[in-house]
Amino acid sequence: MxxxxxxxxxLKKLNRDQQVAFxxxxxxxxxxxxxxxxxxxxxxxxxxxxxxxxxxNALDLTVVAAKTTATSAAASALAAAEAAAIAAGSxxxxxxxxYTSFAVAAAARTASKTTSAHRIPLAxxxxxxxxxxxxxxxxxxxxxxxxxxxxxxxxxxxxxxxxTYGQAWGQFLVALENEGCHYWGKxxxxxxxxxxxxxxxxxxxxxxxxEEIRKQGAAAVGQxxxxxxxxxxxxxxxxxxxxxxxxxxxxxxxxxxxDPKAGMTTADESTRGVDTLTWELEEEDLKVRxxxxxxxxxxxxxxxxxxxxxxxxVVVYDGRTEKRNRLEYWLDHMKNHGGNSEAIILxxxxxxxxxxxxxxxxxxxxxxxxxxxxxxxxxxxxxNKFRSDIADYIKNxxxxxxxxxxKSYYSVKEExxxxxxxxxxxxxxxxxxxxxxxxxxxxYEVKDSQRLLKDLHALGVSLWYDEMEEYDTLILNPEWISxxxxxxxxxxxxxxxxxxxxxxxxTVFAENKKRFSKNKHRFLFKLIKHYELAYxxxxxxxxxxxxxxxxxxxxxPEFLSNNGLMMKYEADHPLPPNTISRFIVRHNEQIRKExxxxxxxxxxxxxxxxxxxxxxxxxxxxxxxISVKGKDKTNYISQLRKTLNNIFESYKSxxxxxxxxxxxxxxxxxxxxxxxxxxxxxxDQRNKPYYDYRTNRDIPMQPTVIHYxxxxxxxxxxxxxxxxxxxxxxxxxxNTFNFHDCNIGLQGNLNELMRGVAKKGNKEDAKxxxxxxxxxxxxxxxxxxxxxxxxxxxQKLRRIVEDLGDKNSTIHKTVEGLRRGVxxxxxxxxxxxxxxxxxxxxxxxxxxxxxxx
Numbered sequence: 001m002x003x004x005x006x007x008x009x010x011l012k013k014l015n016r017d018q019q020v021a022f023x024x025x026x027x028x029x030x031x032x033x034x035x036x037x038x039x040x041x042x043x044x045x046x047x048x049x050x051x052x053x054x055x056x057n058a059l060d061l062t063v064v065a066a067k068t069t070a071t072s073a074a075a076s077a078l079a080a081a082e083a084a085a086i087a088a089g090s091x092x093x094x095x096x097x098x099y100t101s102f103a104v105a106a107a108a109r110t111a112s113k114t115t116s117a118h119r120i121p122l123a124x125x126x127x128x129x130x131x132x133x134x135x136x137x138x139x140x141x142x143x144x145x146x147x148x149x150x151x152x153x154x155x156x157x158x159x160x161x162x163x164t165y166g167q168a169w170g171q172f173l174v175a176l177e178n179e180g181c182h183y184w185g186k187x188x189x190x191x192x193x194x195x196x197x198x199x200x201x202x203x204x205x206x207x208x209x210x211e212e213i214r215k216q217g218a219a220a221v222g223q224x225x226x227x228x229x230x231x232x233x234x235x236x237x238x239x240x241x242x243x244x245x246x247x248x249x250x251x252x253x254x255x256x257x258x259d260p261k262a263g264m265t266t267a268d269e270s271t272r273g274v275d276t277l278t279w280e281l282e283e284e285d286l287k288v289r290x291x292x293x294x295x296x297x298x299x300x301x302x303x304x305x306x307x308x309x310x311x312x313x314v315v316v317y318d319g320r321t322e323k324r325n326r327l328e329y330w331l332d333h334m335k336n337h338g339g340n341s342e343a344i345i346l347x348x349x350x351x352x353x354x355x356x357x358x359x360x361x362x363x364x365x366x367x368x369x370x371x372x373x374x375x376x377x378x379x380x381x382x383x384n385k386f387r388s389d390i391a392d393y394i395k396n397x398x399x400x401x402x403x404x405x406x407k408s409y410y411s412v413k414e415e416x417x418x419x420x421x422x423x424x425x426x427x428x429x430x431x432x433x434x435x436x437x438x439x440x441x442x443x444y445e446v447k448d449s450q451r452l453l454k455d456l457h458a459l460g461v462s463l464w465y466d467e468m469e470e471y472d473t474l475i476l477n478p479e480w481i482s483x484x485x486x487x488x489x490x491x492x493x494x495x496x497x498x499x500x501x502x503x504x505x506x507t508v509f510a511e512n513k514k515r516f517s518k519n520k521h522r523f524l525f526k527l528i529k530h531y532e533l534a535y536x537x538x539x540x541x542x543x544x545x546x547x548x549x550x551x552x553x554x555x556x557p558e559f560l561s562n563n564g565l566m567m568k569y570e571a572d573h574p575l576p577p578n579t580i581s582r583f584i585v586r587h588n589e590q591i592r593k594e595x596x597x598x599x600x601x602x603x604x605x606x607x608x609x610x611x612x613x614x615x616x617x618x619x620x621x622x623x624x625x626i627s628v629k630g631k632d633k634t635n636y637i638s639q640l641r642k643t644l645n646n647i648f649e650s651y652k653s654x655x656x657x658x659x660x661x662x663x664x665x666x667x668x669x670x671x672x673x674x675x676x677x678x679x680x681x682x683x684d685q686r687n688k689p690y691y692d693y694r695t696n697r698d699i700p701m702q703p704t705v706i707h708y709x710x711x712x713x714x715x716x717x718x719x720x721x722x723x724x725x726x727x728x729x730x731x732x733x734x735n736t737f738n739f740h741d742c743n744i745g746l747q748g749n750l751n752e753l754m755r756g757v758a759k760k761g762n763k764e765d766a767k768x769x770x771x772x773x774x775x776x777x778x779x780x781x782x783x784x785x786x787x788x789x790x791x792x793x794x795q796k797l798r799r800i801v802e803d804l805g806d807k808n809s810t811i812h813k814t815v816e817g818l819r820r821g822v823x824x825x826x827x828x829x830x831x832x833x834x835x836x837x838x839x840x841x842x843x844x845x846x847x848x849x850x851x852x853x
Contacts, residue, residue, distance in 0.1 A: 049217025
């Protein structure tokens, strides 16, 4: 019996909590190997902080997952762990970076299951984790693992000292110290010294760190926690963001939340930018900040800079004048920028006009916490219930309930509020100099005022922009920024222009010179560039792409499919309104100029790289199309793809499908042949061609991979129901079900079978196979069971699988005459049954076929 078999055998004797505890300990034991040969320095400084925090947070979430039957913490731990790239010391960082994270992932996965331990290959994870240590440090790995197993079985704590790691432990602490992560070094030092006993109060504080701070990475979270240890206070603040079309009744709802006796708004009271109100829930000592956003189309692109997570979104919908797709537009708006925040839909039934909303359908797509339909003007009882329900939601929401911040932060925050709002009338200065802030921070013994600036900015309490430090402006009232930016954008729009120069700001703010004084105009000018709302032209004007003419130039350069590269991003939902604008801003210096005219419009642009390559990038409906030609087209399309990927990554929910126009090898391919990136990668990894049934050709993927410079580091090689991860000497087999991977594999097998069937002249079966593949291709990554079932195609697929086992069917007879036909057919049946089991659909027996010739 091998050592791995022994470990697997012992694991089967453990219950669920013991399995999680064992796996968590393995992951913690692996941490010191992070810094062997300083491999984690291969990450960029920013990504290093994010990766480190992903690891530490995943470990904490796994502990919570062990104590609950809920799967949310486990899923979070799994996602965080698998996102972290951990350099464990192998020569091949790319393939050896996941050892620790998969130990954490296994713990999370085990915590979320009630099935037996043998389904989780922890033994392989553990031995892979410590294999490197055995080589580097000469540790008796087998003894440590077996001792751990025995301790967990007896519910004892392990007894391993940090001295066991020799110099590696000191290197680990020094590396963390150099990264500003001394909190985490001290934490894991204490964990080892206390035989893996955790401080539960400290654990809870780590889990409750606001998301805005977490995004900054491990050092920021650690310093925030250190301040909490010195003293903590409940934040007692929450945010409501009200969205909807112009005239829907948003401002009226905002006012009536604060005061149900507030009057109705008049026709000329349309919000031009954003209004902020404060709703005091006195019984709970809770302050609710309400942000009422303008509904004008031109301002929608600006919203993203003030929308955030941990908010309650209220979407006001006027069904009398609006179409339902506008309701979904606002829900998408929330989803892209609000992350896991929830929405409450309020249908304003004006003049008793009843509106039918498919609320159950919408709940499948969006996080909807409530639905109300009432006449805001006349239904006082229903309005009071709406107001009461929102108050209850806020009081009981874990995002705000008992949300602690350091006491020093709270004291500074309170004093800053007094500066701005000394008498409750918001008549103090809306911005101050940095030295005033530092005096206040020093008063409350804040150790790192620069860190506090960043944290208060992240929390939305006050706004400080490091890259604009020369303007020495700390914003105490975020509404000052939003109102200023909105006024500028609206002024340009109303002038029917798309650009503005700095000197125009005096005209823009002519009616409120005191609030937006001339010495702050350049600050606002640069701020608009910072938010990617505009770019500065060579003559010093701000060009706002969102306000450019909608129509493209009459004559554009020709991009032929046979001499260029083409790719496109296809989204399920409407794209955020500023997506293409942000792209144009980032590449503004490359915009092509012809006869004094720049080839750029609201929905597209022609770019040139200065090396003879041209690109056409434009948005159509829910798609962004990219065409590139020229001698350096591969490098250029790679640059453009990187920019668009980065923009889409900034949205919380947009994950469009990236597809490529396929490149032929020594022959032309059909002009309409486009394939998703992941399918191209999987086929290329398997060294398999794509079979095109229309031309009866095998089309290799390598030319496409090379011409588009498609990297495959983010994809795993799928073999049967396992995923093989790791280098040649340190492989981990992770047993899992992933619908997307199974779907890709199923498409590959169906395509291969379709090719063979077509070659045998069985056109009807080939056509049906092609139809099923097309349906499968439409199902996006991340699809849930209901989406998959709704998409259809599985009844056709089931009939195909049944026919494969029917000796009298044409497809059965055809397959048995094919080389590898039987193996492919059986693979299709297995993959179908996995998906069917996941979806709760009927399964079919494995086809009984003769062996492959």
